Amino acid sequence: xSVRTSSTHRYDAxxxxxxxxxxxxxxxxxxxxxxxxxxxxxxxxxxxxxVNAGTLTLHMIRAxxxxxxxxxxxxxxxxxxxxxxxxxxxxxxxxxxxxTPAECELVEQRAxxxxxxxxxxxxxxxxxxxxxxxxxxxxxLAAAYCPLDGFIPTYVxxxxxxxxxxxxxxxxxxxxxxxxxxxxxxxxxxxxxGGRAGMVHGTRVVFAGGVWLQRxxxxxxxxxxxxxxxxxxxxxxxxxxxxNNVISIANGxxxxxxxxxxxxxxxxxxxxEGNIDEGGTRVIPENLQGNVRLARHTIPRLDQSRIVRVWxxxxxxxxxxxxxxxxIPTYDNAFVIGCVHSGFTSGPYMGALxxxxxxxxxxxxAAFDIGRFxxxxxxxxxxxx
Amino acid sequence: MKHDCDCIIVGAGVAGAMTALVAQRHGLHVIxxxxxxxxxxxxxxxxxxxxxxxVPADAERREGDHLRDKLRTSGxxxxxxxxxxxxxxxxxxxxxxxxxxxxxxxxxLVGATxxxxxxxxxxxxxxxxxxxxxxxxxxxxxxxxxxxxxxVVAGSGPLLFSVAHQIMELGGEVAAIVDTAxxxxxxxxxxxxxxxxxxxxxxxxxxxxxxxxxxxIHHRACVRSVTRRGSVVDVTIRSLAGNGRDxxxxxxxVACGYGLRPSTDLSRLLHARHDYDGAAGYWQCAxxxxxxxxxxxxxxxxxxxxIRGASVARLRGILSGHAIAHDMGRIDxxxxxxxxxxxxxxxxxxxxxxxxxxxLMNPGGIVLANTEADTPVCxxxxxxxxxxxxxxxxxxxxxxxxxxxxxxxxxxCQGRMCEDSVRQLLAHxxxxxxxxxxxxxxxxxxxxxxxxxVTGTYTYADIPLPKAAPL
Numbered sequence: 001x002s003v004r005t006s007s008t009h010r011y012d013a014x015x016x017x018x019x020x021x022x023x024x025x026x027x028x029x030x031x032x033x034x035x036x037x038x039x040x041x042x043x044x045x046x047x048x049x050x051v052n053a054g055t056l057t058l059h060m061i062r063a064x065x066x067x068x069x070x071x072x073x074x075x076x077x078x079x080x081x082x083x084x085x086x087x088x089x090x091x092x093x094x095x096x097x098x099x100t101p102a103e104c105e106l107v108e109q110r111a112x113x114x115x116x117x118x119x120x121x122x123x124x125x126x127x128x129x130x131x132x133x134x135x136x137x138x139x140x141l142a143a144a145y146c147p148l149d150g151f152i153p154t155y156v157x158x159x160x161x162x163x164x165x166x167x168x169x170x171x172x173x174x175x176x177x178x179x180x181x182x183x184x185x186x187x188x189x190x191x192x193x194g195g196r197a198g199m200v201h202g203t204r205v206v207f208a209g210g211v212w213l214q215r216x217x218x219x220x221x222x223x224x225x226x227x228x229x230x231x232x233x234x235x236x237x238x239x240x241x242x243x244n245n246v247i248s249i250a251n252g253x254x255x256x257x258x259x260x261x262x263x264x265x266x267x268x269x270x271x272x273e274g275n276i277d278e279g280g281t282r283v284i285p286e287n288l289q290g291n292v293r294l295a296r297h298t299i300p301r302l303d304q305s306r307i308v309r310v311w312x313x314x315x316x317x318x319x320x321x322x323x324x325x326x327x328i329p330t331y332d333n334a335f336v337i338g339c340v341h342s343g344f345t346s347g348p349y350m351g352a353l354x355x356x357x358x359x360x361x362x363x364x365x366a367a368f369d370i371g372r373f374x375x376x377x378x379x380x381x382x383x384x385x
Numbered sequence: 386m387k388h389d390c391d392c393i394i395v396g397a398g399v400a401g402a403m404t405a406l407v408a409q410r411h412g413l414h415v416i417x418x419x420x421x422x423x424x425x426x427x428x429x430x431x432x433x434x435x436x437x438x439x440v441p442a443d444a445e446r447r448e449g450d451h452l453r454d455k456l457r458t459s460g461x462x463x464x465x466x467x468x469x470x471x472x473x474x475x476x477x478x479x480x481x482x483x484x485x486x487x488x489x490x491x492x493x494l495v496g497a498t499x500x501x502x503x504x505x506x507x508x509x510x511x512x513x514x515x516x517x518x519x520x521x522x523x524x525x526x527x528x529x530x531x532x533x534x535x536x537v538v539a540g541s542g543p544l545l546f547s548v549a550h551q552i553m554e555l556g557g558e559v560a561a562i563v564d565t566a567x568x569x570x571x572x573x574x575x576x577x578x579x580x581x582x583x584x585x586x587x588x589x590x591x592x593x594x595x596x597x598x599x600x601x602i603h604h605r606a607c608v609r610s611v612t613r614r615g616s617v618v619d620v621t622i623r624s625l626a627g628n629g630r631d632x633x634x635x636x637x638x639v640a641c642g643y644g645l646r647p648s649t650d651l652s653r654l655l656h657a658r659h660d661y662d663g664a665a666g667y668w669q670c671a672x673x674x675x676x677x678x679x680x681x682x683x684x685x686x687x688x689x690x691x692i693r694g695a696s697v698a699r700l701r702g703i704l705s706g707h708a709i710a711h712d713m714g715r716i717d718x719x720x721x722x723x724x725x726x727x728x729x730x731x732x733x734x735x736x737x738x739x740x741x742x743x744x745l746m747n748p749g750g751i752v753l754a755n756t757e758a759d760t761p762v763c764x765x766x767x768x769x770x771x772x773x774x775x776x777x778x779x780x781x782x783x784x785x786x787x788x789x790x791x792x793x794x795x796x797x798c799q800g801r802m803c804e805d806s807v808r809q810l811l812a813h814x815x816x817x818x819x820x821x822x823x824x825x826x827x828x829x830x831x832x833x834x835x836x837x838x839v840t841g842t843y844t845y846a847d848i849p850l851p852k853a854a855p856l
Contacts, residue, residue, distance in 0.1 A: 042783075043783055139845070172780065237796070237797050251851075251854065253850060306836065307830055308830075308833050
């Protein structure tokens, strides 16, 4: 059921936001014996974590996150071991294709940076790329090749988490939009929800609200700018096999994969329109056309398919496009996790990392310290809240 | 935004056609968009030459021809064969025609998209012998084609008797009529029908013919299973009263449908407010009698605002036409009220009959009694009842979460066939109201869209590539 509450409404840890980051943190804390609640305004895994392209790729992710993405990818492939259930993660090689001389340079440049961060990416000829992916356009001039890519049908992952969270004794409080979080004099935080859960108290609080993080951090008076990307996703009807690998192009603005059921998912971060305050997003027809043209150019046999569904997923991004993960300065026992580029790939690893930090282990989160944004910022005034 | 006309009307059935004719009379520039080859919608669908030669003309045929004549002489631009695949605020309508794309914009948009047939699964419902009831009606009336030599006509609502009549008229055999409603419900319906003499007379004529041919009618019953046996199927009929024994009969076709529900694709895509009508068992776009929705400038006319049938759809179309002219400042409030008064009074009278009809069409929680654990509920994705119930037990309590975890509703029909059944399963198992569990979120494209149509002819240089993602 949607609301599993105890009579006390007092928790060792309350995690706000039930995407992959928050849910993994909650799962690991619950398993460590903390009385844990996972709160969401809607149902679990219904925002970015349930609707993203599910690409496990080292080609597109920020170079600085490659070590984390490699570990996250491993976790997805071994989900049965730690999540209790296989989530359909499939390991395939990944190709990033170049169709123009400028793109060849770009492929080379991006591959070099990623190789330095530990990704086993090599640049290969167009002919070699066609051997690996016979479905690719013969016009391909060169490609970056990575043996460690893959994909997940993201929409099923929430069900695996729902089961695991229940087994770990985590209270999942769905349909409970949080409207405020205030520190208590005696320590801990009061969390005001609009759902059946009412007010809950957490000794620790974790903000894991994706694109809503800016608003959440403002509850504690922090002013951190979080940009919202509205990423377009397109899926075709089932079709015979047309491709075997995860495919992207040099500039990173395409992701393509064919799932085991025959549907082809087209992503790449083409933008839609929308506003998280008013809710509701809108596909821009021209961007649909651009995205699909790029996909068809890359895998020409896609011209035989039909598009069944187009939707938009919200991705959060900080000013420097790097994550914020760890303790919130000047507040005891308050934590944040989010704004991880291509965050689904590294999500379970990042969530587990934060859980270990909360449990007192010494983990290195220095690169993700939110202090880099809060040190300079002036607190939000009460009016702005 | 530069507009192409004052008003775009989606759907050239009777509601859309009347809205167009009336709005044009008030001096508005309207464009009608319709995905069929000719105007008329479902009830007034243009018959094929074969059907014209072989199916006796009835009142609906004559009215349909008359409607097409009126549209032709009006000079209204009708884009037939154009499928609407997206609508955005403002309003901009995206069209697909012969694998080519087009778009239209106007400050006023009318959704006159009519009804969708309601299906519920049973064992063997994916056998090719099984068609929809409304689908069979189209086949018979517009095509002059029998669904089979010996057909079981099953489901709910007046369409049962209409389809049985059409089969007989074309020389086919009706093996049985299987109806979820009781004779008592029909008696109540009959008592209301005195308000609509035309429909009453038609219904009585059908019933006389059915009785004369001694066609068995099973009331309070449904098709439990269809099992293929060579070129025929065994159709098992189960009593819903809980006291009858199963009856199995042989047939080569089954026409089964559980009434109609509003087509809400456009209104859902625009996020207009929708209400759940418990008596009817469906979601409908909230609209006033003139078709005004919760979104300024977006009107819903005809069955899209609740199933009421063709006669009411005609009146709703007239009212919407007047209302659009009024709301756009072409007629004053007094003129508007004077024009609408007689229409409203006729509408109220017919509405009583139509509401009763809608209740009769609602088969209630039939999916619960009529499926096994392994019965496919979503036929596109082959999602069984057990898979759906497992997702619910794992914590899915809202219909889109069930869709996400099981893929039900993600196939080419885009959830049109399974939504009603999934809603029933979910509401029952979570002890929530069917209104609480929600409806599928409608996504563009509203119909599967060929990649060739979307992309057109282009070169790599034509693609407006955004700047590269950061390193």
